[in-house]
Amino acid sequence: MYLYVEAARIINQVLNKKSSIKNLVFSSTYENKKQLYALTCECLKFRDVLDKILEGSGLLEKEKKFFQGDIILARVLLYEFLLGKGVQHAGKYRMCIMGHRKEINSSMRKILDKQGVRSLRDVVYNHCPDNAATGKTLPKYVRINLIKTDTNTVIENFKQNGWKLLKYQPSNFRETVESLKEREFMQDAHFPDLLVFPGGTDLHENKMCIAGEIIQQDKASCIPAHVLNPEEGAEVIDCCAAPGNKTSHVASLIRNKGKIFAFDKDARRMSTMKKLIGTAGVSCVECLCQDFLTVDPTDPKYSMVEYVLVDPSCSGSGIVNRLNQITDGKDSVSVQRLHQLSRFQISILKHALRFPGVKKVVYSTCSIHPEENEMVVNEVYSQVSDQFELVEIMPNHWLERGAPDHEHSQCFIRLSPDQSLTNGFFVSCFERRKIACSYDSMKKTNACKKKKKKSKAEKFIAKCSDNESESTVSFNQIHVIDSDKMRNEASSAADLLGITNIDSSVEKNKRKRKHEKYDSNIGRVDGRNDSGINAANGKKRKKKRESEKCFQGTENGKNRKEDLIEKNAQLTEQSNVTVQENSKESKSELCNKQADKKKRWEADRGIENEVSTSKQSNDVANKELQQPIGLAKKDLTQAKKRKEVYIVEDYPEKTKFDATICINSHSEKEKKKERKQTKDDTVLNINENVDDIEDITLNTTSVTKQDVQKKKKRKKKKKKSVVGNNYE
Numbered sequence: 001m002y003l004y005v006e007a008a009r010i011i012n013q014v015l016n017k018k019s020s021i022k023n024l025v026f027s028s029t030y031e032n033k034k035q036l037y038a039l040t041c042e043c044l045k046f047r048d049v050l051d052k053i054l055e056g057s058g059l060l061e062k063e064k065k066f067f068q069g070d071i072i073l074a075r076v077l078l079y080e081f082l083l084g085k086g087v088q089h090a091g092k093y094r095m096c097i098m099g100h101r102k103e104i105n106s107s108m109r110k111i112l113d114k115q116g117v118r119s120l121r122d123v124v125y126n127h128c129p130d131n132a133a134t135g136k137t138l139p140k141y142v143r144i145n146l147i148k149t150d151t152n153t154v155i156e157n158f159k160q161n162g163w164k165l166l167k168y169q170p171s172n173f174r175e176t177v178e179s180l181k182e183r184e185f186m187q188d189a190h191f192p193d194l195l196v197f198p199g200g201t202d203l204h205e206n207k208m209c210i211a212g213e214i215i216q217q218d219k220a221s222c223i224p225a226h227v228l229n230p231e232e233g234a235e236v237i238d239c240c241a242a243p244g245n246k247t248s249h250v251a252s253l254i255r256n257k258g259k260i261f262a263f264d265k266d267a268r269r270m271s272t273m274k275k276l277i278g279t280a281g282v283s284c285v286e287c288l289c290q291d292f293l294t295v296d297p298t299d300p301k302y303s304m305v306e307y308v309l310v311d312p313s314c315s316g317s318g319i320v321n322r323l324n325q326i327t328d329g330k331d332s333v334s335v336q337r338l339h340q341l342s343r344f345q346i347s348i349l350k351h352a353l354r355f356p357g358v359k360k361v362v363y364s365t366c367s368i369h370p371e372e373n374e375m376v377v378n379e380v381y382s383q384v385s386d387q388f389e390l391v392e393i394m395p396n397h398w399l400e401r402g403a404p405d406h407e408h409s410q411c412f413i414r415l416s417p418d419q420s421l422t423n424g425f426f427v428s429c430f431e432r433r434k435i436a437c438s439y440d441s442m443k444k445t446n447a448c449k450k451k452k453k454k455s456k457a458e459k460f461i462a463k464c465s466d467n468e469s470e471s472t473v474s475f476n477q478i479h480v481i482d483s484d485k486m487r488n489e490a491s492s493a494a495d496l497l498g499i500t501n502i503d504s505s506v507e508k509n510k511r512k513r514k515h516e517k518y519d520s521n522i523g524r525v526d527g528r529n530d531s532g533i534n535a536a537n538g539k540k541r542k543k544k545r546e547s548e549k550c551f552q553g554t555e556n557g558k559n560r561k562e563d564l565i566e567k568n569a570q571l572t573e574q575s576n577v578t579v580q581e582n583s584k585e586s587k588s589e590l591c592n593k594q595a596d597k598k599k600r601w602e603a604d605r606g607i608e609n610e611v612s613t614s615k616q617s618n619d620v621a622n623k624e625l626q627q628p629i630g631l632a633k634k635d636l637t638q639a640k641k642r643k644e645v646y647i648v649e650d651y652p653e654k655t656k657f658d659a660t661i662c663i664n665s666h667s668e669k670e671k672k673k674e675r676k677q678t679k680d681d682t683v684l685n686i687n688e689n690v691d692d693i694e695d696i697t698l699n700t701t702s703v704t705k706q707d708v709q710k711k712k713k714r715k716k717k718k719k720k721s722v723v724g725n726n727y728e
């Protein structure tokens, strides 16, 4: 049968170090790769004991003609007969084995009796001091795919199918795991989306596994995504993603909301990944079959990426049931190979840290060699320590730290079969440093920025005035739609003219932003969290990213520090607007607030100074900072009631208009008329193309909807004629 012949061929090549099992299985023409892979691996694991049985039974001698010295094929058939599904549908192969079954069985019995065990598996386990070949002692970990289901449902499902859920105290977690018996399972102590089963449990045929609701994944390999801990809606890069276990885990943590750019240069592995993420119902991933080192970090496409996972190719020396260990011995990685790998790992990690918007990078390997772990991270850290810091991962929850005798080893975590009951693994985490800058220097920068803005605001207003009928322009209120930049322009304009009513609601994102407030942490590279899923922060950060869009990463060539300072400047300016508007507040209150704000600003950035302990004043300052611009919510509501403000709400979804200025200085009748007109007809078209944010102030023209439609028609006609010309 082709399966047996193919398995024998692959084993032969692996033993002769021609290629790896995975490569050979993937390139095989045998269709059922899973079956072929499993048989190949198992035959390699049981190689020694199968050889003994062969010797005892004299099978090779007796069937000299049949096997022609092919001991590997004989091993494969013997495995299938004794440990597999039986030599099925295999004609002459089956006849050959069945014809000698008595000798085979008696040979096996002798071995079992000699060792005092009941099965061949026990022979193998007893012969491997660390059980490396079988992985028997390692529990089986099952990750719950939160895109398709939830932990309780999965637990209930197992219980209904006769599995018993074991309870434990944190102090006896390890003992409970080690004592797990058949059809018993438990929840992991560290990660709520992980279940633990007895070693050797095979859930491939389980319905939830087939449906992609649960995924068999070692606990070690689940740690990087948890350490990365992106919030829902986050943008993530997975540099070396295939076959996609960690990618699909990240997708699960962000509940399929956000974006993952998954790179891998190996097309074959990439296609496996596509299948895996397809089964897992992951749709937020863009698979990019590309060498990650060739990706341009300044490409605007990646400007919103804040999280990067670096899980590069490594020696795999931590994988305990790695077949290379069976074929080559435990320390089979040569010095030269280690050197090559570590050079590659350094370059990938350095490249990951080049993405301008990135704030967290997790580097992991399934290697036990410091050359691929601590040494790589420390080498890279020495080059980026001005921008990034090494974060202490799970400081109170994980005892096994980086290898001693290496710098920063306290920051890293390692996993091992002995201590963590997992494969050997290494995880480290870089976070972008917080910017420390004094309040005074920040204010100085603000002053410069303000000057520039003033001229921009003047320009803006001049253009607005040009486009509205001069007699009615009073600029009592400004309404800005879907443009952060415009909102800022409007703020400056309002400032300049002493306008009191500013409604900066962003219509297109109205629903998204409804409950979100400006993040008072803006400008800080923050959000550390050891583990767990931080869904609540998700919306907040998404909003922050949206509002930062015009500053961060998109303005190529600008350095991040400047961006952040600008953001802070913006924030202060915006809160100033609020303060100015709040005419009811006394001067002294305002002074107090300013002082509090200064203290808070400096305390946030670790600048040693007196930090205000007054919760009340901090709360006020917080409120102020959270309020981006314009009217307080309650003031806005009142203004709406007084009909001083109206909001153009029902723009059609596909409207191209980004901004409109609404004049509000006439009688109610006129206002109504004007409102209708504004909706239907005259709008100040700030920018037709939302993507061209840079052009917003430049392309300010007044056009009617009819104009736009005409323009579109003209464009269409033009296109048609071009197509026509091509045919000619």
Ligand SMILES: C[S@@+](CC[C@H](N)C(=O)[O-])C[C@H]1O[C@@H](n2cnc3c(N)ncnc32)[C@H](O)[C@@H]1O
Pocket: 221, 239, 240, 241, 242, 243, 244, 245, 246, 247, 263, 264, 265, 266, 269, 290, 291, 292, 293, 311, 312, 313, 314
């Ligand atoms: C350790 S595996 C990644 C495993 C994956 N993170 C997971 O959890 O399933 C390393 C991957 O890196 C890919 N790789 C190696 N060099 C690369 C490069 N320069 N750019 C992108 N991918 C690369 C390999 O093809 C391999 O699939």
